[in-house]
Amino acid sequence: MKHFVTVVISGLFLSNVAFAQTKNYIEHKVEKGETVVQIAKKYSVTPYDIYRMNPDSQNGLKENTKILVPTGVGKMLAAKADDKKAPFKEVVKDKVKEAVATKTITHTVEPKEGVYGIAKKYGTTIEAIYKSNPSVEKEGLKIGQVLTINVPKTDKEPVKNTVQEVKQSLVSTNGKTLYHIVEAKETKFGIAKKYGLSVSELEDLNPAIKENLEIGYNLRLSKNVPAVQKTIEKEIEKVAVNNKYMTYEVKPKETMYRLTKSSGLSEEQLIALNPELKDGVKAGMQLKMPNTSKFDDVKANKVSVDIVKTLKKDNEKELVLFMPFNLDRIASDSVRTTQERLRSDKFLNMTLDFYAGALIAIDSARALGLPVKVRIFDSKETKNNSAVAAVIDKNNFSNTDAVIGPFFQSNVENTASLLSQYNTPVISPLSNEKGKPYSNLFQSMPNSDDVKRKMFDYMQSKNGNIIAIVDPKKGSSRQFLKENYPSVRLAELNEKGAVTLENIKSLMEADKVNFVILETESKTLVLNSLNILVSALSQFQVQLVTLEKNETLDFDEIPLSRLTKLRLLYPSVTKDNETPEALVFANTFKKKNNIFPNRFATRGFDVTFDVIVRMFQENGFKESVNENASEQVENKFDYTSLGGGYYNTGVYIMNYNDDLTVKEAK
Incomplete structure (x- = not known):
C-alpha cells in the first residue's frame, strides 16, 4: 500500500513537470485600438482568461506592448487554480460574462426580405438563423413571421442595464439567496424581515452595518458564504467602465x-x-465614444454618381403619388371659378407646378425603358388632416415600391407610420421640418439647421479660422453657434452697434483663411462689416460667409464688387444648372405647359425622377440611398440616417467669383 501511494505521488509530480515544460500561453503584440475583448475573441478565450495572466490589462492596453494569452493546458490550469482559490469569484465572473457576451433578439420578417439579408443585417450566419428557427429551413420565410436571432455583443455595442443585470444575478445561486444588495430607502428591519432574520442576526453576519447601512452594500445572508462585497463591486465596476466607452475609427x-x-x-x-x-x-x-453611440450603415459624404447608368429593368415597380389637389373643395366652391381659385390659391398652384414636373419625370423614366406603374391619389390635405388613412385602408399597398407625398409634415409622418408594416419608403417632397424619425421616411428637403451645418463642414474641411459678426437681434443665431460651435470667435460690437477693425484683426490668424460669418438684416451693419473686412484683406486671408441666402445683400446700396472681393460663400439647397440635360427638361416642360418651369416644377421633376431611378437599382430604393448620392436638375440627394430616420443633407456651397458669377465652391 505504501509503495502504491508513493507511485501515485511520483506520477502526479511527473505529470506536473510535464505540464510545466509545455508552453501554456502565447505572446500577443497589441495593435492600435485593440481591446481585451477583441483579443479574447481572436484566440477563443474569455477576457477574464487574459486578465488572470495580465492583471494590468484591466487598466487598458497600450499599443505595441506584449501580453500573454493562455492556450490549451494553461487555460485549464488557470481556471482550476481560480476554482480552488475563490469559487464564488468564479461565479461572479461567469455572471458578468453571461450578462455581456450574447443577446437574443427578435426580427419580424418584412416583404422582399431573405435569410441572407437578415443574417447580414445582424452580423450572424444563415446556419445560426436556421438553428434558432428550424421551420425557416424547411418552409422558408413568411411575411410577418417573428424570428429568434442569437447575436454576439461586440465591444462597440451598447449593453443595456448590464450593471443592474449583474447585480440581480449575483444575489442568488441555485435558487438559494446568498446576498442582498442594499437599495435606496431600504432599512435593516425591512431587509431582515424579508429574509426571515432578526436585525441582530443581520448585523452579526455584516458587522460593518451596525453603525450605518450604505446604499449598494452587499449583505451576507448566510454564514456559509464569504463576505464578498469588494469582489462583487469590483466586477460590477469593471463591467460599468468597460461598457461606458468604445473606440470608433x-x-x-x-x-x-x-x-x-x-x-x-x-x-x-x-x-x-x-x-x-x-x-x-x-x-x-x-x-473614445460613449457606448450608446449609434453609427449607421449609410456612407458619410457620399460622392454623387450617375445612377441612370446602373439601372435594372427586369421587374415592374410601383410608385404612388399623394398630391393635395383637394378636388372636392374645388368642385363645391360655387362662388369662385376654377380660374379665380388658381389666381388666388398659392398652395394649389404649388401643387400643380410640382405635379407637372413629376409627370415629366415619369415620362422620362418610361423613355429610358423603365417598367414603372404609377398610381396617383388626392391626399385632400390641410396642415393637420388628410385622406391618406382612408386611401390606404381601401387600396392595396403591399406591392408598392415607393410613395411620394403627402406635402405637410404631420401627414407624411402618418403615411410612413401606416406603411411601416410593408417597410415602404415614403418620401417627403417639400417639408424642411426635422420631423419624427421613421425607418421608412425619407426627408428629401434639407432642414435649415443641416444647411447651416454643411457650411461649417466646408469651413472646417479648409482648416479655417471661423469668426462671427452677429446682430444683437439675431438671438437664435447666437444660440445656434453657442450650442453647436462654441469654438467660433464672436466679434464685439461697439456702442453704435458696429464692428471695429481692431477687434476683427485681434480675432484673425495670419496663416489661415479667416471665414467671417455675417448674421444680420441691417443694411448699416452689413455696409460697416464689408468695409472693415475689405480693409483687413491687406494683412489677412478673409472670406465672407452667410449661413443662409441673405436678401439684404441684394440691395443696390450693397456694392457687388465688395461681395466678389470677399468671395462671399453661402449654402443653398439648389443651384442653377446650364447643362444640356437641364435645358432639355426646361424645353420639354415649356412645350407641354407653355411656360418655363419654376422652382416647384423643377423640384417635382427632381424628386420624382430620383425616386424612380433609385427604385430600379439592383438592391432597390433604400440600398441605393445608403450607397450613393445623386444630382438631378437643381437638387442634390445625399441621405444620411440619424436617430432612425433618413434626411437629405445634399447642400451646395455657393461662391461669388471675380467675374460676377455665382458657382459651386470646391
Missing part, C-alpha cells in the same frame, strides 16, 4: 456634425473626450 470625409449626432455629445464634449479633435476631424482617428 473615423471614416473618410466624416464630419463633426455626424459625430455629434451619432454620439449624442456636443462638439465641446467630444473635444474634451478627444483633445486631438481640436485640429479637425481626420479619417483614421481612433476616438
